Amino acid sequence: MFTHQCRLYTTVKSLFLSFILSFLFSLMPGWCDTEEELNRRIERGVHYLGREQYNLALDEFQTLQKVFATSESIRSLAQCYIGIVYQELNSLSEAVVAYQGALALDGQPEVHGNAHLHLGIVYKAQGKLSLAESHLTQALALLAETAEVNIHLGDVYALQRRFGAAEKAYHEGIRLNRSHTESYYGLGRVAEMQNRPKQAIEYYDAALERNRYLSQVHYRRALTYRRLGDSEQAESAMTQFRRLKTYENRMHQYREALYTNPNLPMLYVELGELHEAYDNLTEASEIYEVAIQVHPAYLPAYLNLGEIFVQQRDLEKATYIYQQATKVAPDNPQVWVKLGVVYINQRRFEPAILAFKQAIAVDDTAAEAYNNLARLYAGLGKERQQAIDLAERAVVLTPTAKHYDTLAYAYYRNAEYDNALAAINHALALAPDVDAYNKLLLKIQETQDANQQSEK
Secondary structure, X not given: OOOXXXXXXXXXXXXXXXXXXHHHOOOOOOHHHHHHHHHHHHHHHHHHHHOOOHHHHHHXXXXXHHHOOOOHHHHHHHHHHHHHHHHHOOOHHHHHHHHHHHHHOOOOHHHHHHHHHHHHHHHHXXXXXXXXXXXXXXXXXXOOOOHHHHXXXXXXXXXXXXXXHHHHHHHHHHHHOOOOHHHHHHHHHHHHHOOOHHHXXXXXXXXXXXXXXXXXXXHHHHHHHHHHOOHHHHHHHHHHHHHHHHHHHHHHHHHHHHHHOOOOHXXXXXXXXXXXXXXXXXXXXXXXXXXXXXOOOOHHHHXXXXXXXXXXXXXXXXXXXXXXXXXXXXXXXXXXXHHHHHHXXXXXXXXXXXXXXXXXXXXXXXXXXXXXXXXXXXXXXXXXXXXXXXXXXXXXXXXXXXXXXXXXXXXXXXXOHHHHHHHHHHHHHHOOOOHHHHHHHHHHHHHHHHHHXXXX
């Protein structure tokens, strides 16, 4: 295939909304109930499709056909969605039959347009370029403002070596949606095939600005740099290709495993952690969200998703996820500690205090909860003696440099400078290169010296 296949689901998933609105005017008495049933079934099917639960999605759309057997418009829409499912499963023959079935029925223009579009995609994948061009041209007439039609039409033209037509189609795709990687990749391939390597590199770079994880683009860059005689850039691009090809292969393996073992929630988390290992936090967060939807009682998905939101500084989302996690695992102190830390970052100190107290209530050996609560009290200048008591408890439970630092800070805030110096020196003995500990040591010494001078 010339460019990466756009997933049919992303193109079609929203067209049922406009379809329903136009269709409802023609319904018989009792249309309110019909509307609710139609909405519920389509939304449920799309929901399963988005979660890659293809068997459930297929059942839903096949049932939709039976329930609304008297409506050709709805059956056409259902057939189009059935084609989506088969195409996602790479069952291309079944997908072709479904799309042709959608076109054979009296359907909405948007539905027929999408059926033509994705018949074109399938035929392009099968090397049937004349059929692909025919269907994509018909799709263009019905979906004139859809970038994907132009992208795939550009692919067909390029495969036919009609380079001028291909470039025109890709540029139209960019006009309609500048974020699509495929248009730039296609232009790069056309430039490369026409012996314009420098321009090809420019287009490949533009593609990677929009999606740096596509191994095939790195591969083409490597070959093009070799052609330009730039061995250093060529080797760098080839290294990226090999790295990302490994990533793509492992992703494929996990998705195959998930399809055959949908009841193993750890597979979702392992796939998410793979995305994180390649710094692809967008994909990681999406797979964790799917895991939560499919397995709402599986705590690791909440914890990993919360961590991503914290990294992205999206504290509102992190708060929500950790709040949900406390409902899933109310006796897990780690969840309460994480929630408390997010509250502190939001400067919501009272909820943070309650979260740390709850962590201690469910596990009186939760050293991190004692430490964080002590630090918070000391920083707020309240409950100073309790701050010291809590910090001492944290040190007893887990005598880390971090906990000694908090103990030193609690003593410092309570003007117990000798104790503060002893505690911070313990921290520095364990972690001598931590700048924050050295700064606190200096602050304690300076404050103690100033107080001694004022007493003279």
